[in-house]
Amino acid sequence: MKNLIKSESLEIPSELPAMTLPGVVFFPKAMMPLYIFEKRYRLMIEEILGSHRMFCVAALKETESDTAEEFEEVASAGLVRVCRENPDGTSFLLLQGISRVRISGVVREEPYRIVAVEPIQSIIEAPLAESRKEIEKLIKENHQLGGDVTDDMLSFLNPLQDDEAYVDLVAFTLCKETLRKQKILETLELSERAALLLSDIRGENERLSLLKQALGEWPDEDFDAN
Numbered sequence: 001m002k003n004l005i006k007s008e009s010l011e012i013p014s015e016l017p018a019m020t021l022p023g024v025v026f027f028p029k030a031m032m033p034l035y036i037f038e039k040r041y042r043l044m045i046e047e048i049l050g051s052h053r054m055f056c057v058a059a060l061k062e063t064e065s066d067t068a069e070e071f072e073e074v075a076s077a078g079l080v081r082v083c084r085e086n087p088d089g090t091s092f093l094l095l096q097g098i099s100r101v102r103i104s105g106v107v108r109e110e111p112y113r114i115v116a117v118e119p120i121q122s123i124i125e126a127p128l129a130e131s132r133k134e135i136e137k138l139i140k141e142n143h144q145l146g147g148d149v150t151d152d153m154l155s156f157l158n159p160l161q162d163d164e165a166y167v168d169l170v171a172f173t174l175c176k177e178t179l180r181k182q183k184i185l186e187t188l189e190l191s192e193r194a195a196l197l198l199s200d201i202r203g204e205n206e207r208l209s210l211l212k213q214a215l216g217e218w219p220d221e222d223f224d225a226n
Contacts, residue, residue, distance in 0.1 A: 029065035145208040
């Protein structure tokens, strides 16, 4: 059995299978549905379901190579909460993020990639009282502007007491630009992470406001106030 590294209430193996997905940055606490159809990942899921049920998801780097899979060093480990296998061998699963991890190297590539990982913790110096109020204000504004925020999302996010979970889940749900999202994942200081998130949502809301104004759907006085 591989050495286990403790992270919160779960033991994260020091070596984990790694899935690389273009344009996807996974975060702790997030829930992500996945459709597993590639042969290597089908084998991976079959094997981890019989053991620790964990693998990490790393974002693919933008590269001109047609063959190399270059991936980001900071990723998130996830736990398979639900898995439903289909008659054709494919499966649907629900993955829950459990910890940021730093990938220190590739252990093997076949039949699926295994990487060496180390959990990394956030740096939380003080509660995010003011930043959180501003984020809450901006996501409500995003909802009013017709952005990606939904009523269900607001109902889920608002009661969260954990500032770190709140920031990570908002970033996972709302941030659109992959490189920006990866930067937020890599930022360990929670206050700095919140500042990056605020900048991202503010920029998106400004874009939505401009679009509404251009389409004649937003009163000029409301636009000026923002």
